[in-house]
């Protein structure tokens with residue numbers, strides 16, 4: 001079946017059905033928001049704003065990659081050509097992790113660390129496969145994360161800190177530097193360095209995210225590290 005339509009809104013299209021004996025019939029219709037019904041008895045409701053293309057294989061067997069462009073976003077539904085890669089959080093055997101923890105605002109960073117360690121334990125990461133490295137402040141996290149990543153000893157590095165705004169613009173320098181440092185550590189070492197650094201307006205917001213009503217961002221960072229370690233180890237080596 002050969003089918004094409006362009007610039008939907010009020011376009012017309014010609015639909016040519018070619019069966020295995022190369023017989024074909026064609027129809028011409030105006031393209032309006034409509035439902036497509038195929039032999040699969042599955043309808044594809046859509047308000048088209050662009051084109052649908054089908055392609056037939058060389059011997060005219062019916063094969064199609066359906067491209068629907070609607071509301072300016074293209075979806076692509078295909079036959080079994082799509083491969084999906086996802087890290088698993090249930091297979092941590094042999095994984096080694098490092099945590100870089102800022103001592104500044106330790107009243108916050110220590111519960112973040114404990115949340116991360118609890119999560120690693122919950123997902124069967126052995127204590128002997130975890131190293132904790134303390135640094136003075138969040139500004140120092142990046143260089144240490146990069147060294148740990150470059151060491152080749154770890155599957156992922158969790159970076160923990162708490163940058164809490166004060167009276168001056170120093171907050172912006174520290175927060176931005178911490179984020180850039182962790183990102184650069186990942187990119188330079190090729191080892192996932194997870195950003196578990198809180199950047200909050202006040203202490204209350206930090207407490208809420210270190211085991212309070214907003215959860216524990218250290219725990220979340222550890223789970224992210226496990227998934228990223230699995231994605232890299234199991235799928236991208």
Ligand SMILES: Nc1c(NC[C@H](O)[C@H](O)[C@H](O)CO)[nH]c(=O)[nH]c1=O
Nearest residue numbers: 102104136137138139161162163164
């Ligand atoms: N104000 C915060 C800091 N400041 C210290 C810096 O991180 C750094 O240690 C210092 O500038 C020396 O290089 N650190 C935090 O982690 N959180 C803060 O709120």
Ligand SMILES: CC(=O)[C@@H](O)COP(=O)(O)O
Nearest residue numbers: 164165166167168170171
């Ligand atoms: C994020 C900071 O550096 C901040 O805690 C420093 O506080 P201040 O801006 O009052 O010196």
